[in-house]
Amino acid sequence: MRVLNRYLMSDFLVTFGMTILVFTLVMSLGAVVKAIDLGARGVSGLLLLKFFSYNIPYMLTFTLPMSALTATLLLFGRLSFDGELTAMRGAGMSLWQIIAPVVLLSIAVSVVCIGISAEVAPRARHAMRSALVQLGVEDPITLLESGRFVDDFPGLLIYIGDRSGSRVTDVIVYELGENGANRNVRAKYGTLRTDREAKVMYVDLYEVRIDERKSDGHSEGGQSQYLNANHYPIRLDFSDMQNKTVRRKVADLVFFDLLAAVRDVKSVFPELAPEDLNRQRMLLVVEANKRLALSLSCFAFTLLAIPLAMRSKRKESSIGIGISLLLVFFFYLFIIIANSLVKHPEYRPDLIVWIPVLGAQVAGFFLIRGMR
Numbered sequence: 001m002r003v004l005n006r007y008l009m010s011d012f013l014v015t016f017g018m019t020i021l022v023f024t025l026v027m028s029l030g031a032v033v034k035a036i037d038l039g040a041r042g043v044s045g046l047l048l049l050k051f052f053s054y055n056i057p058y059m060l061t062f063t064l065p066m067s068a069l070t071a072t073l074l075l076f077g078r079l080s081f082d083g084e085l086t087a088m089r090g091a092g093m094s095l096w097q098i099i100a101p102v103v104l105l106s107i108a109v110s111v112v113c114i115g116i117s118a119e120v121a122p123r124a125r126h127a128m129r130s131a132l133v134q135l136g137v138e139d140p141i142t143l144l145e146s147g148r149f150v151d152d153f154p155g156l157l158i159y160i161g162d163r164s165g166s167r168v169t170d171v172i173v174y175e176l177g178e179n180g181a182n183r184n185v186r187a188k189y190g191t192l193r194t195d196r197e198a199k200v201m202y203v204d205l206y207e208v209r210i211d212e213r214k215s216d217g218h219s220e221g222g223q224s225q226y227l228n229a230n231h232y233p234i235r236l237d238f239s240d241m242q243n244k245t246v247r248r249k250v251a252d253l254v255f256f257d258l259l260a261a262v263r264d265v266k267s268v269f270p271e272l273a274p275e276d277l278n279r280q281r282m283l284l285v286v287e288a289n290k291r292l293a294l295s296l297s298c299f300a301f302t303l304l305a306i307p308l309a310m311r312s313k314r315k316e317s318s319i320g321i322g323i324s325l326l327l328v329f330f331f332y333l334f335i336i337i338a339n340s341l342v343k344h345p346e347y348r349p350d351l352i353v354w355i356p357v358l359g360a361q362v363a364g365f366f367l368i369r370g371m372r
Helices: 002-027 029-040 045-081 084-090 095-135 255-263 274-312 317-340 355-370
Strands: 156-164 167-177 180-195 200-213 224-237
Touching: 002 029, 002 045, 002 095, 029 045, 045 084, 045 095, 045 274, 045 317, 084 095, 095 255, 095 274, 095 355, 156 224, 167 200, 180 224, 255 274, 274 317, 274 355, 317 355
Parallel strands: none
Antiparallel strands: 156 167, 167 180, 180 200, 200 224
């Protein structure tokens, strides 16, 4: 029994290690292109190595589940095709005894993935952004990340609903004073243009509604003057970014900071109007659930892959990789849907990310139970 357990575990770990290497290299192509671009701008080799290294923890949060799924499909597909599973069961081993070593390893991988996604990856992403901003090589347009409030520009708090190239939609701009937001500007869409020599970016907003508040800055109980405009320009100064500490984005927050922000959104984002607090809270909640769902998908994918591999009875690695890519696409589709519904908290996008994880676990359990 111990010999068979060591055999299954060692075979799984070897396949798992190879698939991690392959998937990580494939996902690194974007980082390689970025590193080449930075090298063409005169950035030193040491900084390029740091830039590439900072990307690896974030990529592992995706490649670990993919690798666990693919390794399980390849291992049990081969065992089924070669008749080794039949021999094991003929020797008196139950199906749960056979799969137990791989299932336990998948649980261990999930724990490692939780640690990476909760602590290591967010810190690495923030370190990478800080290095790029300090070097002054980050495109300021990329700072306007869609779906979150951005306060990287002095005196302004900006929300971009969606960004495609230089076009932005669903724009909210708070012009800040000493006592909070003095003016609230909302636009249906806008365009971006950058003056790199002056280190200034302009946002030309269209179909604008302006909420001009009293000088005391109170968002509640004060008088407001509402204006409509066809065009409203915003000037964003990024000249001092090389000397500033980069504020953490939602994806850069470690898990416990993320939970603290969820519990008290108003204290973390005091400038937000009441109608925008729910949107920001849901963005934080979706991010927290997404990290947990991604990590636990290592176990869920393994549980589902075992009966699928046994039923396919295919030894070819291309079949296993094809099935894994299909399942991964289905899983990440739900993550995309959840991210797109952040502005609609009533649809509970934080629960949507769990549908494929729980579905894979339930389906895998019943399929294994039916093969006993």
